[in-house]
Amino acid sequence: MRDGVAFPLDWIAIIFNPSFPYRFSHMMVASYLTVAFVVAGVGARYQLKGRHPELARTMLRMGLELAIVLAPVQALIGDMHGLNTLHHRPAKIAGMEAHWENDGPVPLVVLAVPNEIAEHNDYEIAIPYLGSLILSHSLTGGIPALKDFPPKDRPPVLPIFLSFRIMVGIGFLFIFMAGAGGILWLFRRLDRARLYLLALRWCWPLGFIAIIAGWTTTEVGRQPWVAHGVLRTADAASPILAMSIAVFIALFVLVYGVVFGAGIRYIRRLIKKGPETKPAAEPEILANRPISAAFEEGQAAERTWPSRRNGRSDPMESYLAVVWGLLLGLAIVMYVILDGFDLGIGILFPTTRIEAERDQMMNTIAPFWDGNETWLVLGGGGLLVAFPLAYSILMPALHVPILVMLLGLVLRGVAFEFRWVAKPYHHWWDRAFF
Numbered sequence: 001m002r003d004g005v006a007f008p009l010d011w012i013a014i015i016f017n018p019s020f021p022y023r024f025s026h027m028m029v030a031s032y033l034t035v036a037f038v039v040a041g042v043g044a045r046y047q048l049k050g051r052h053p054e055l056a057r058t059m060l061r062m063g064l065e066l067a068i069v070l071a072p073v074q075a076l077i078g079d080m081h082g083l084n085t086l087h088h089r090p091a092k093i094a095g096m097e098a099h100w101e102n103d104g105p106v107p108l109v110v111l112a113v114p115n116e117i118a119e120h121n122d123y124e125i126a127i128p129y130l131g132s133l134i135l136s137h138s139l140t141g142g143i144p145a146l147k148d149f150p151p152k153d154r155p156p157v158l159p160i161f162l163s164f165r166i167m168v169g170i171g172f173l174f175i176f177m178a179g180a181g182g183i184l185w186l187f188r189r190l191d192r193a194r195l196y197l198l199a200l201r202w203c204w205p206l207g208f209i210a211i212i213a214g215w216t217t218t219e220v221g222r223q224p225w226v227a228h229g230v231l232r233t234a235d236a237a238s239p240i241l242a243m244s245i246a247v248f249i250a251l252f253v254l255v256y257g258v259v260f261g262a263g264i265r266y267i268r269r270l271i272k273k274g275p276e277t278k279p280a281a282e283p284e285i286l287a288n289r290p291i292s293a294a295f296e297e298g299q300a301a302e303r304t305w306p307s308r309r310n311g312r313s314d315p316m317e318s319y320l321a322v323v324w325g326l327l328l329g330l331a332i333v334m335y336v337i338l339d340g341f342d343l344g345i346g347i348l349f350p351t352t353r354i355e356a357e358r359d360q361m362m363n364t365i366a367p368f369w370d371g372n373e374t375w376l377v378l379g380g381g382g383l384l385v386a387f388p389l390a391y392s393i394l395m396p397a398l399h400v401p402i403l404v405m406l407l408g409l410v411l412r413g414v415a416f417e418f419r420w421v422a423k424p425y426h427h428w429w430d431r432a433f434f
Contacts (some may be wrong), residue, residue, distance in 0.1 A: 022081035034207025036066035041204030044197040053079040067178035090144040094154040095162045101145045106131035114157040163216040170210040331379035
């Protein structure tokens with residue numbers, strides 16, 4: 001810390017911190033496990049309705065193969081991650097377990113209502129000794145308790161206590177579902193186990209819920225610190241007015257709520273429709289986009305497109321401003337040049353009403369669409385990281401036009417994606433793109 005500002009001393013040590021291998025592997029396995037149950041859930045849905053039987057069996061087996069391997073591996077990684085957190089952030093573990101004081105072997109609190117004012121748990125249901133066994137691998141081992149830390153250094157207990165149990169509960173449910181599916185598969189009863197397929201069908205959103213609960217545990221559990229032992233969250237608060245931040249967040253929630261709502265609706269329609277059994281009479285050339293690949297024509301089009309400190313001085317410190325200034329200048333120039341092509345397409349878009357010409361215009365920018373906008377993200381993020389004072393001056397003064405610009409970028413990107421799959425109502429997305 002210098003003059004109340006936190007300066008990083010070693011970026012390598014910050015990025016590859018002691019929790020990095022556990023956190024990275026835990027998240028990667030969670031992502032694949034989520035996808036495994038989404039695929040298996042869709043397969044179970046088709047199997048129950050007697051649609052696309054070959055595809056349904058393939059999806060069921062692909063999803064379960066992955067889940068049978070990854071579900072127990074995730075439990076093992078989670079155990080190692082917990083032990084690592086106990087070593088480096090004991091207050092977080094004490095909050096996750098709602099463990100208030102050391103008075104013998106630690107029970108596993110299954111359910112409770114943590115009372116932070118009285119510093120105990122209301123309506124507690126606990127299993128004796130199991131907390132010690134899990135956290136210390138000993139029946140009599142102890143762990144630091146919440147009362148060992150000053151109240152100002154404790155995380156909010158109720159949110160992380162509940163979110164952690166949601167995540168772990170879903171994890172054990174996945175282990176059960178994977179094991180049960182493996183047994184049914186082994187005895188060749190998987191395709192006829194209607195009760196199991198009904199349960200599996202509704203497992204598809206649980207992985208997403210578990211990931212959100214896990215990140216809630218991580219980020220709320222790090223409180224009251226931004227950088228543990230260095231900078232508190234209260235000291236890192238932005239000088240921007242609370243109303244401006246509230247409006248900004250509300251608009252983003254609204255926009256992304258609409259975007260994700262529409263996306264989920266289209267995904268449900270694609271799943272309900274199922275794969276095409278006959279080739280289209282007149283194949284339509286779709287853009288090289290992930291959502292278009294759900295169509296047979298889009299898959300064909302995919303194949304035709306090209307791959308897409310301390311007080312000591314640092315000898316590099318005097319050059320950092322120049323280096324970052326050049327990087328920001330490069331980001332701005334590249335954005336103007338590359339995204340200018342996209343903007344030009346948007347300006348020319350209303351000049352023709354011929355659908356084939358509009359599709360051709362879209363296809364010309366499809367392979368590198370997202371890459372062009374990355375330069376704008378680099379410029380904005382670089383300004384925040386390298387010149388926080390300039391950022392804190394510009395953002396309060398220009399937050400309204402910047403917000404309008406960001407919302408326009410979101411709407412433009414969404415319109416580009418959805419116009420391919422919203423037919424015959426794609427003209428609304430054409431107007432939104434313009």
